[in-house]
Amino acid sequence: MAALFLVGLAGASGSASFNDPVGDAGSGLDITGLDVSKDDRGGLTFRVTVAGNHDWDLDQAEALVALDTDQNPDTGSAFYGTEVEIAFEADQFGRTEAVLLRSKGWDFRRVSPPDGWGWGFGNNFLEFFASDSDLGLSPNAGFNVVAAAVGPHTDTAPDLRTFNYQQVPETPPPNLGADTRAPHLLAYPSSGLHGKVARLGYWVLDGRGTIATTVRIYRRTRLLKTIRRPLADSNPFLLSHVNWRVPRNVHGRLRFSVRSADAAGNQSKQAWAPLVIH
Incomplete structure (x- = not known):
């Protein structure tokens, strides 16, 4: 089974692949990798790969990608400082859909998604598509990113903290200042x-x-x-x-x-x- 809810974006001009250990999720959805790519029009694609084959609607599996858009874990939500979350979750009728959330205090609130965003999935992957501007990013800005498969045996990629992605390759992430925010x-x-x-x-x-x-x-x-x-x-x-x-x-x-x-x-x-x- 495969489905796609947005026409594919143009060829990627910058991409990065991040691996996650196989078999660390128990009986839950096991994330094995996160791929981030950017096309020459500012479109960003996030692909979450999982072990095994899944019927996303039948399994009612829930997964998300969260971005720390200012690369500062001391601002934004309590989830490693992420400010934007794109989640694939089951609605009240058991149907899976993608939703967009933005940080509000320690947590997130659901917001209306922009035109042109979308998602897709296959037996062993889930994808989200959005432009950098819609995610609150400038064309050359880097960001931290984490993927999570949510459930009784939650798995995250990476297992701790976040990956760093730079839209301009080889750009170092900014240095962090003093940590002044309490847990x-x-x-x-x-x-x-x-x-x-x-x-x-x-x-x-x-x-x-x-x-x-x-x-x-x-x-x-x-x-x-x-x-x-x-x-x-x-x-x-x-x-x-x-x-x-x-x-x-x-x-x-x-x-x-x-x-x-x-x-x-x-x-x-x-x-x-x-x-x-x-």
Whole structure:
């Protein structure tokens, strides 16, 4: 099966291929590569290649390409600083379609796509087409880019942070200034059994993708446990968790807090969520 929803653009004048490891997505959609090309009229094409063959409508597979148009992970969304996202997702009727989103605060909002953009797919690839100007890029501007296959086993290319693409080959990306933006954090209601291991879930997002986290578990105001995760790579497309072996004599309604800090020492706001032990 193959489909195309836009007439192909003119021959590419600049292209780059980025590889991603095969077999790192478990049972999920496994991205194996991302190809970016530009034609002589300013049209950009993004091709996401995946392992195996897929019926995109039947599988209701969802994938996206996100661009950091100013090459600065400390601005834009919390997803590595990306400002533009083109996503292929299922609508309320189970039909897959491409949508355009632009950053709004830490997240994205859906916007009306420009004329002339489009998408296409085959058994093992998905493509998006748009002009550089429609994506907020000048003709010679470089950008950072990441692809993601979203689902229970999310896979990103690259596995951490972004690839850099330059519309003018061999142009170096700009040097980054000091990191002054704190991570963004959400904690999720969790539960467990006394005497067993409970998983406490949270979602931490940082543009540069390096995080240290401290989790504290309370019964009312009494601190029961502190769990620290040292500074390490973090992928904002993935949820995180810590494990806590619940003492046998602990049950009922607890709560936990989460706070994260990035490599520059910027601290997130403290996030809270309930923890119910049965």
